[in-house]
Amino acid sequence: MKTKYFDLIDQTFDFPQEEFTLKNNQLHFHGIDLTALIEEYGTPLKFTYLPKISENINRAKGWFADAIKEHNYKGNYNYCYCTKSSHFKHVLDEALKNDIHIETSSAFDINIVENLKMQGKITNDTFIISNGFKRDQYIQNIARLINSGHNNCIPIIDNYEELNLLSEVINKDFQVGIRIASEEEPKFEFYTSRLGIGYKNIIPFYNKEIKDNPQVTLKMLHFFINTGIRDTAYYWNELLKCMKVYVKLKKVCNSLDSLNIGGGFPIKNSLAFDYDYAYMVNEIIGQIKQTCDEADVDVPNIFTEFGSFTVGESGGAIYEVLYQKQQNDREKWNMINSSFITTMPDTWAINKRFVMLAINGWQKEYERVLLGGLTCDSDDYYNSEQHMNGIYLPKYTKEKPLYIGFFNTGAYQETIGGFGGLQHCLIPTPKHILIDRDENGNVITSVFAEQQTSEQLLSILGYDYGINTASERAKMIPNEVAEAIKESY
Structure with a gap:
């Protein structure tokens, strides 16, 4: 039995x-x-x-290389990592071993990019795709990066005001992308994504704000599906709508040469997980090529933004x-x-x-x-x-x-x-270790962070008496409390 x-x-x-x-x-x-x-x-x-981070990056690169070869696709493929999935240095260091690019979401992401540039992990040839709704600090940081010579920083326009805000602080010519506000799945409580510009408004926006602007060049159309890349009627319908916008825009904007198919691959969440990555990539490349061929326009370079797929299966x-x-x-x-x-x-x-x-x-x-x-x-x-x-x-x-x-x-x-901050009921953050392999395949482990201590948590809460150990604090707190009570009266 x-x-x-x-x-x-x-x-x-x-x-x-x-x-x-x-x-x-x-x-x-x-x-x-x-x-x-x-x-x-x-x-x-x-x-x-x-090692799983590098493995997944190179798996994806292989799927796209095979599809590009099969369809005789003339565009290039660029793998971007979404830093919001995990900003940790050990993650970026591993990912950047594999000739990839970066997608950012907020102001401090740019500080990480600048830090990585100082270390030589990123160069001016690295694409920095700057997504998200851009508040003042994010605008300023993007401008600083571009003004310093990073011409491959491409801010993705999320709303009608961002282009003017960027132009005011960038002192040279620069490239931009436009994000499509895709329609959400029927089960959502709203019809259209809050991010990006509506399908019907993209070409009028280009004609009004970019076409005759000598400082700005439109390079990329950004297409993002919140539920990720899945073999559903909803996904293929949204991709087709995106491609209709691309070919119309391409016919009036020759500088447009890239399509960012944002929205990530799913990762394994069960031993029964079954997803045909190679099939999906092949279908995407095939449908993009077919649409462009039928419209007689050049196919775009392809960018993807994989966050969970890059790092999720490593943890x-x-x-x-x-x-x-x-x-x-x-x-x-x-x-x-x-x-x-x-x-x-x-x-x-x-x-x-x-x-x-x-x-x-x-x-x-x-x-x-x-x-x-x-x-x-x-x-x-x-x-x-x-x-x-x-x-x-x-x-x-x-x-x-x-x-x-x-x-x-x-x-x-x-x-x-x-991580490293307050936790519900003051449950400490566990010890975190890094596992790697040397050139011979031997396992190497190291401690990234010890389990949180009571001193660390109490310090965040303001209970910092300048005392280093719990035993010293235990001796001093009763006297300090007594003195505080006396002073209150």
């Missing part, structure tokens, strides 16, 4: 998979012994597996099950030694699913459980795995610790969770 946790995974999914294997009933991730990581660093633990989190609570005859709660709200906020905010597997105990019988976090918030739980909206894990026993891993958590979770 197949009642072991291994049997459940084996008969439910195609297992093992490229990144997940089992050795001695212990889970390995990209060949890395996760139990050994736990023994060395403890839990809760966050990690970033850096993971490991927790220990501290205790099991039997709350009624059907519900068992496995309590983890951290919080879902603080460490994986997308599970709480948008009910996002991640790949979840036990690290050990695969030889044990399994049971259905709910997972609860440490905060006193009733929403701090996770129950959205693929198994009929339930979670199955090896049976919990007090004698043997049970560890669980969440994978492909590398995009957005740290920034949305407020």
Whole structure:
């Protein structure tokens, strides 16, 4: 009778998979012994597996190269990384090893770009695609970058005022793009994206503001779908509408030579994940070429902006099950030694699913459980795995610790969770390690950040007495409180 946790995974999914294997009933991730990581660093633990970033970048480049060759497509392909997915230096350093470009979203992104330029990681040949609604500081920073000689910084016009604001502070000729305000899926509460300029208004805007402006050259049309690149009637319909605008605009604007198909690829959120990336790329390139050929215009250079796809599958989190609570005859709660709200906020905010597997105990019988976090918030739980909206894990026993891993958590979770700042119920940010490989393929690990301390959290809250250790503070606080009480009277 197949009642072991291994049997459940084996008969439910195609297992093992490229990144997940089992050795001695212990889970390995990209060949890395996760139990050994736990023994060395403890839990809760966050990690970033850096080689996966380069791997995904080069996978995408390969798909586009194959499609361009198959369709005899005359345009170039440019891979951009969306920094908003993860701004960390180790992520940018790894991504920039692969001859890519950058997409920015706000003012401080430009400061990161300038820092990377000083290090020689970015050059003036690197495209900086500046998206987003641009407030004054963002305008000023873009202008500073362009005025310093970075001619490949291309601000994407999001509203009718931005072009004039940029022209006032940029003291040389510059290139721009225009973002299309795409129509949202029918399930959305609004019809049109708040970002960009409407389909029907783009050519009138070009004729009025750019066509006869000697300082500005229109280079790019930016097309973004909020739900990402998916094989749906909605996506193909929006792409076709975008291409109709492109060919009309191209006929009156010869400088237009690039199309940015923003909106990212999905990433693996289950062992049952199935997405044909190569097919989608081939179809996109084929449809763009067909539309341009029929309109007798040159095909555009293609830009993509992949954020989650670049970094998402590099990240993971490991927790220990501290205790099991039997709350009624059907519900068992496995309590983890951290919080879902603080460490994986997308599970709480948008009910996002991640790949979840036990690290050990695969030889044990399994049971259905709910997972609860440490905060006193009733929403701090996770129950959205693929198994009929339930979670199955090896049976919990007090004698043997049970560890669980969440994978492909590398995009957005740290920034949305407020890395290094305050956390709900003052649950500390876990230790974060970086995993890399040397030229011989040997695993190298290093600590990026230790688990937050009470001193760090109290300092943010204003409880900073200039005392370095918890023990010193414990001795001093009663006297200081007493003196403060005396002064208040």
